[in-house]
Amino acid sequence: xxxxxxxxxxxxxxxxxxxxxxxxxxxxxxxxxxxxxxxxxxxxxxxxxxxxxxxxxxxxxxxxxxxxxxxxxxxxxxxxxxxxxxxxxxxxxxxxxxxxxxxxxxxxxxxxxxxxxxxxxxxxxxxxxxxxxxxxxxxxxxxxxxxxxxxxxxxxxxxxxxxxxxxxxxxxxxxxxxxxxxxxxxxxxxxxxxxxxxxxxxxxxxxxxxxxxxxxxxxxxxxxxxxxxxxxxxxxxxxxxxxxxxxxxxxxxxxxxxxxxxxxxxxxxxxxxxxxxxxxxxxxxxxxxxxxxxxxxxxxxxxxxxxxxxxxxxxxxxxxxxxxxxxxxxxxxxxxxxxxxxxxxxxxxxxxxxxxxxxxxxxxxxxxxxxxxxxxxxxxxxxxxxxxxxxxxxxxxxxxxxxxxxxxxxxxxxxxxxxxxxxxxxxxxxxxxxxxxxxxxxxxxxxxxxxxxxxxxxxxxxxxxxxxxxxxxxxxxxxxxxxxxxxxxxxxxxxxxxxxxxxxxxxxxxxxxxxxxxxxxxxxxxxxxxxxxxxxxxxxxxxxxxxxxxxxxxxxxxxxxxxxxxxxxxxxxxxxxxxxxxxxxxxxxxxxxxxxxxxxxxxxxxxxxxxxxxxxxxxxxxxxxxxxxxxxxxxxxxxxxxxxxxxxxxxxxxxxxxxxxxxxxxxxxxxxxxxxxxxxxxxxxxxxxxxxxxxxxxxxxxxxxxxxxxxxxxxxxxxxxxxxxxxxxxxxxxxxxxxxxxxxxxxxxxxxxxxxxxxxxxxxxxxxxxxxxxxxxxxxxxxxxxxxxxxxxxxxxxxxxxxxxxxxxxxxxxxxxxxxxxxxxxxxxxxxxxxxxxxxxxxxxxxxxxxxxxxxxxxxxxxxxxxxxxxxxxxx
Amino acid sequence: xxxxxxxxxxxxxxxxxxxxxxxxxxxxxxxxxxxxxxxxxxxxxxxxxxxxxxxxxxxxxxxxxxxxxxxxxxxxxxxxxxxxxxxxxxxxxxxxxxxxxxxxxxxxxxxxx
Numbered sequence: 011x012x013x014x015x016x017x018x019x020x021x022x023x024x025x026x027x028x029x030x031x032x033x034x035x036x037x038x039x040x041x042x043x044x045x046x047x048x049x050x051x052x053x054x055x056x057x058x059x060x061x062x063x064x065x066x067x068x069x070x071x072x073x074x075x076x077x078x079x080x081x082x083x084x085x086x087x088x089x090x091x092x093x094x095x096x097x098x099x100x101x102x103x104x105x106x107x108x109x110x111x112x113x114x115x116x117x118x119x120x121x122x123x124x125x126x127x128x129x130x131x132x133x134x135x136x137x138x139x140x141x142x143x144x145x146x147x148x149x150x151x152x153x154x155x156x157x158x159x160x161x162x163x164x165x166x167x168x169x170x171x172x173x174x175x176x177x178x179x180x181x182x183x184x185x186x187x188x189x190x191x192x193x194x195x196x197x198x199x200x201x202x203x204x205x206x207x208x209x210x211x212x213x214x215x216x217x218x219x220x221x222x223x224x225x226x227x228x229x230x231x232x233x234x235x236x237x238x239x240x241x242x243x244x245x246x247x248x249x250x251x252x253x254x255x256x257x258x259x260x261x262x263x264x265x266x267x268x269x270x271x272x273x274x275x276x277x278x279x280x281x282x283x284x285x286x287x288x289x290x291x292x293x294x295x296x297x298x299x300x301x302x303x304x305x306x307x308x309x310x311x312x313x314x315x316x317x318x319x320x321x322x323x324x325x326x327x328x329x330x331x332x333x334x335x336x337x338x339x340x341x342x343x344x345x346x347x348x349x350x351x352x353x354x355x356x357x358x359x360x361x362x363x364x365x366x367x368x369x370x371x372x373x374x375x376x377x378x379x380x381x382x383x384x385x386x387x388x389x390x391x392x393x394x395x396x397x398x399x400x401x402x403x404x405x406x407x408x409x410x411x412x413x414x415x416x417x418x419x420x421x422x423x424x425x426x427x428x429x430x431x432x433x434x435x436x437x438x439x440x441x442x443x444x445x446x447x448x449x450x451x452x453x454x455x456x457x458x459x460x461x462x463x464x465x466x467x468x469x470x471x472x473x474x475x476x477x478x479x480x481x482x483x484x485x486x487x488x489x490x491x492x493x494x495x496x497x498x499x500x501x502x503x504x505x506x507x508x509x510x511x512x513x514x515x516x517x518x519x520x521x522x523x524x525x526x527x528x529x530x531x532x533x534x535x536x537x538x539x540x541x542x543x544x545x546x547x548x549x550x551x552x553x554x555x556x557x558x559x560x561x562x563x564x565x566x567x568x569x570x571x572x573x574x575x576x577x578x579x580x581x582x583x584x585x586x587x588x589x590x591x592x593x594x595x596x597x598x599x600x601x602x603x604x605x606x607x608x609x610x611x612x613x614x615x616x617x618x619x620x621x622x623x624x625x626x627x628x629x630x631x632x633x634x635x636x637x638x639x640x641x642x643x644x645x646x647x648x649x650x651x652x653x654x655x656x657x658x659x660x661x662x663x664x665x666x667x668x669x670x671x672x673x674x675x676x677x678x679x680x681x682x683x684x685x686x687x688x689x690x691x692x693x694x695x696x697x698x699x700x701x702x703x704x705x706x707x708x709x710x711x712x713x714x715x716x717x718x719x720x721x722x723x724x725x726x727x728x729x730x731x732x733x734x735x736x737x738x739x740x741x742x743x744x745x746x747x748x749x750x751x752x753x754x755x756x757x758x759x760x761x762x763x764x765x766x767x768x769x770x771x772x773x774x775x776x777x778x779x780x781x782x783x784x785x786x787x788x789x790x791x792x793x794x795x796x797x798x799x800x801x802x803x804x805x806x807x808x809x810x811x812x813x814x815x816x817x818x819x820x821x822x823x824x825x826x827x828x829x830x831x832x833x834x835x836x837x838x839x840x841x842x843x844x845x846x847x848x849x850x851x852x853x854x855x856x857x858x859x860x861x862x863x864x865x866x867x868x869x870x871x872x873x874x875x876x877x878x879x880x881x882x883x884x885x886x
Numbered sequence: 887x888x889x890x891x892x893x894x895x896x897x898x899x900x901x902x903x904x905x906x907x908x909x910x911x912x913x914x915x916x917x918x919x920x921x922x923x924x925x926x927x928x929x930x931x932x933x934x935x936x937x938x939x940x941x942x943x944x945x946x947x948x949x950x951x952x953x954x955x956x957x958x959x960x961x962x963x964x965x966x967x968x969x970x971x972x973x974x975x976x977x978x979x980x981x982x983x984x985x986x987x988x989x990x991x992x993x994x995x996x997x998x999x
Contacts, residue, residue: 069937
């Protein structure tokens with residue numbers, strides 16, 4: 011750090027140098043005076059004899075080590091001055107880089123959070139999950155016990171599964187997500203409590219023997235407001251008393267990277283949480299994952315061999331339940347290779363795309379820089395003629411580029427860390443504990459800095475050849491000139507960029523149109539002006555026989571509320587990404603009840619009487635259910651048109667006919683309703699059957715309420731009504747339209763992603779065209795001046811100056827639009843009703859591209875038009 | 887001017903070290919001294935002297951101090967350091983070897999080959 015003190019003493023050194031040179035001239039003048047000159051004359055002579063004082067001072071400075079910083083500061087000051095003279099250029103360059111670097115940093119952040127960073131547990135490198143050969147990791151509980159007790163390779167094995175339950179802390183019970191974990195879970199992982207204590211294997215004494223809760227730090231923070239007194243308190247989980255033992259550390263959120271459970275309970279209490287009772291069933295692999303640390307010194311093949319020997323023992327001992335059993339080891343964080351594969355592929359694609367965007371940005375900025383260097387060829391020539399070294403000029407250009415790239419990098423970093431912190435708290439699917447485990451940290455800052463420096467170097471080196479070739483005498487004498495070029499790589503690149511931009515613009519418009527369409531399409535029910543009361547009676551501890559009477563009570567009480575015009579219940583909301591239940595159905599005369607002879611495999615909804623009226627689903631034929639369709643009366647169903655067509659061959663005249671379920675039960679069709687959307691918005695027509703609630707009971711309880719009252723008031727009143735019936739039952743009250751968010755999720759993500767990409771594409775095209783147009787104008791200034799002097803019209807001048815840029819633009823746009831129309835066919839899988847041949851979309855894309863072209867060529871065109879041939883010809 | 891020789895690149899440092907070794911000097915004094923000891927045969931550009939002086943100071947071969955000269959002008963005086971003295975000896979030897987070698991090469995006669 012020797013240059014630092016020097017650097018700070020800079021002005022002191024300068025002063026000293028100045029004093030010394032002055033004293034030299036004084037001495038020389040003394041001598042000259044003695045030879046007979048007057049003092050003034052002598053001093054003048056002395057100064058002349060001394061020669062270029064600045065140059066020597068410069069050389070003096072260079073003989074210091076601290077000189078690097080000084081020259082740098084000089085260059086920085088000079089560059090800032092130059093850049094402030096063309097703020098448009100600087101801003102365009104900085105924004106382009108910010109977007110490109112930001113995109114890369116975000117993708118890297120995702121990569122870092124999802125792939126590079128392992129689970130946040132001690133000794134994570136030795137943590138493995140036990141996998142089955144078919145890429146799943148689920149195990150049955152008895153198998154887990156055998157694996158845990160018989161293996162010699164692990165320091166311990168723990169298992170867990172997901173669960174949902176209602177948590178009542180005294181007021182406002184809420185549905186929540188939890189992990190049901192084996193008693194040794196925290197001990198096996200090696201996680202230490204943040205507060206209180208964890209439960210251990212010693213706490214497990216058979217079913218429902220360990221009513222303990224360990225909160226996740228985030229849940230403790232948000233639901234309990236960091237209340238330390240929570241430890242030891244008794245809360246109600248599905249109405250069962252559980253004691254809060256402790257809080258897990260903030261960095262720990264279970265053993266799946268993107269799942270963030272609210273709390274952990276011992277798995278021996280699974281029956282109370284979600285009714286799981288299969289503790290002795292070897293065929294039900296309901297443990298989601300079994301994980302453990304390998305013992306130090308145990309190699310993977312050794313551990314697999316050990317597990318497989320347990321596998322053969324299991325196969326021998328339980329031949330009925332077990333076929334030949336082989337095990338693998340997998341990384342737990344992304345559920346082995348099950349999620350890693352797709353996520354890696356997706357992120358690699360993104361990384362490639364982001365890299366290309368950055369590269370294209372560099373290429374464009376490079377041509378912009380080349381254009382500027384061409385503009386400044388006179389300045390550069392003068393500097394060369396005055397004795398400046400070429401390396402010095404290049405250095406200054408590089409400084410300019412670096413300043414821009416660092417500013418762009420800083421802006422990009424800001425963008426990306428804002429986006430990443432938004433991402434880290436974002437719940438992509440409402441009501442699921444899934445989050446994106448990213449956090450903007452030092453590695454991302456590092457990446458952004460490196461990218462900024464590298465790209466700054468890349469594009470500021472574009473004009474190097476130009477500068478090295480400059481012949482000061484020729485330029486000062488004759489002015490810069492350039493011939494019309496052939497088709498260069500740069501042209502091809504530009505056309506490709508514009509084409510890609512056009513594809514993205516078209517696709518994002520198609521996506522937006524599709525999204526708007528899908529918000530107003532026919533779902534087979536009317537979500538507008540309906541309020542949902544969502545719960546699961548299991549959260550209130552209701553099981554089996556207790557469920558239907560409670561559901562009837564809920565319906566009756568809500569019906570009696572003032573202002574409620576209709577209410578109905580269904581067990582599973584449509585458009586939540588799948589069916590809760592489905593079943594094979596057979597024609598009435600079928601005798602062979604195997605999959606191969608099934609007529610259809612419809613989804614099942616259990617609904618209360620009046621559902622079709624309340625949901626505004628059109629009943630095409632037959633009747634709605636009534637409360638007499640109960641367990642004692644013959645089985646009936648309401649089916650949709652697709653079901654009728656598939657099972658009975660026609661949609662009309664099927665009321666009163668019968669079909670069979672997989673268990674042979676005969677079901678009579680009571681009515682036919684219109685088709686709707688049930689699992690996904692983009693699905694093909696699905697066959698669906700509705701069963702009366704009392705004939706097909708389900709704890710899933712979603713009330714659809716229509717009312718003349720204000721939604722806010724209604725929600726509060728509904729909450730009170732439910733609380734009066736059961737104060738411990740957690741409910742979620744929201745407009746039905748909001749519950750559809752999950753259905754619109756893929757379209758929204760696609761729209762936003764395409765929008766961002768289209769924005770970047772547009773940005774790149776603008777800088778690309780701008781750079782090319784600016785370059786071609788400044789190279790041909792002289793020619794244009796002569797043309798104008800000879801009387802060329804402004805249109806002719808423009809054609810000469812920008813013809814090439816515009817031709818490339820048109821070529822690229824046409825190719826892009828064509829490709830875009832083709833590409834959006836693919837989009838139709840993601841976005842409901844994405845129609846590429848929508849005239850509005852095509853017109854919109856053309857307008858957008860024209861705008862891009864206008865914006866990009868505006869400044870060069872202005873410049874070409876405002877040429878003053880006189881000045882130009884005189885100067886050049 | 888014809889009796890003045892352009893100094894060879896790299897020899898300026900040696901000349902400065904030699905001049906200063908004869909007694910502390912300020913910058914202008916170095917010029918005069920070189921003129922004097924080379925009997926006005928070596929011409930040094932006035933400005934070129936200072937970068938060389940700075941370089942030598944930076945390399946630790948010279949040390950500089952402000953002082954007052956005989957005619958009461960403030961000036962920066964240069965003095966040889968120990969390292970400078972050592973360097974002067976080495977460079978003088980080197981130069982002598984080179985000069986002898988070149989002289990004998992140039993004096994070679996056809997019959998000696």
